[in-house]
Amino acid sequence: GNSVTQMEGPVTLSEEAFLTINCTYTATGYPSLFWYVQYPGEGLQLLLKATKADDKGSNKGFEATYRKETTSFHLEKGSVQVSDSAVYFCALRRITGNQFYFGTGTSLTVIP
Amino acid sequence: DTEVTQTPKHLVMGMTNKKSLKCEQHMGHRAMYWYKQKAKKPPELMFVYSYEKLSINESVPSRFSPECPNSSLLNLHLHALQPEDSALYLCASSHGGQSNQPQHFGDGTRLSIL
Numbered sequence: 001g002n003s004v005t006q007m008e009g010p011v012t013l014s015e016e017a018f019l020t021i022n023c024t025y026t027a028t029g030y031p032s033l034f035w036y037v038q039y040p041g042e043g044l045q046l047l048l049k050a051t052k053a054d055d056k057g058s059n060k061g062f063e064a065t066y067r068k069e070t071t072s073f074h075l076e077k078g079s080v081q082v083s084d085s086a087v088y089f090c091a092l093r094r095i096t097g098n099q100f101y102f103g104t105g106t107s108l109t110v111i112p
Numbered sequence: 113d114t115e116v117t118q119t120p121k122h123l124v125m126g127m128t129n130k131k132s133l134k135c136e137q138h139m140g141h142r143a144m145y146w147y148k149q150k151a152k153k154p155p156e157l158m159f160v161y162s163y164e165k166l167s168i169n170e171s172v173p174s175r176f177s178p179e180c181p182n183s184s185l186l187n188l189h190l191h192a193l194q195p196e197d198s199a200l201y202l203c204a205s206s207h208g209g210q211s212n213q214p215q216h217f218g219d220g221t222r223l224s225i226l
Contacts, residue, residue: 030210030216032211033214036217040169041219042219042220043219043220044155044202044213044215044217045201045217051212087152091215093206093213096211097209097211098160098168098206099157099160099168100166100215102155104153105154
């Protein structure tokens with residue numbers, strides 16, 4: 001089947017710290033992979049994506065690399081800001097069809 | 113600003129009321145979705161429409177009734193809801209059948225059942 005396993009939270013970091021949120025997946029074939037961010041009171045916003053092995057998605061200082069050999073798509077940022085405080089969801093889309101699968105979400109709080 | 117527009121943003125209703133949630137997108141997407149999200153949880157898929165036809169119903173109770181009048185609009189009709197149905201309801205859209213394209217979400221309707 002298809003599933004996404006995401007690092008449990010919550011995560012609390014000081015400003016300018018390094019961030020890693022782990023995400024691994026199970027899927028048939030070669031799915032597309034996404035990171036979404038949800039700020040309080042809002043919907044999910046696409047943060048970055050990767051559609052094939054070794055692709056690196058990046059946006060707003062966040063990066064994630066599609067690793068087929070380890071079935072992983074870990075999110076990283078070198079220096080977090082208070083404004084990065086949000087919930088982060090890893091997701092995959094199957095190679096066929098319209099269904100998406102989400103991880104459980106990781107809540108990040110960045111303190112000044 | 114999101115490209116998927118949901119109305120209303122907030123809704124309070126009694127268990128005997130009938131109301132509807134609305135969702136609109138003008139990105140030419142042919143797949144549209146309803147999700148339910150509880151606090152601190154991931155979105156739970158409810159329904160998927162593909163080219164205006166219902167393609168997935170995740171065993172949702174019949175008190176929720178989806179409708180896709182055209183390729184830009186998606187409605188969710190609500191009737192006789194229960195307190196446990198209180199949640200954030202998210203609409204999303206994506207390119208139909210193109211597996212490398214993401215979903216785009218609206219900001220949701222916060223629903224409270226009294």
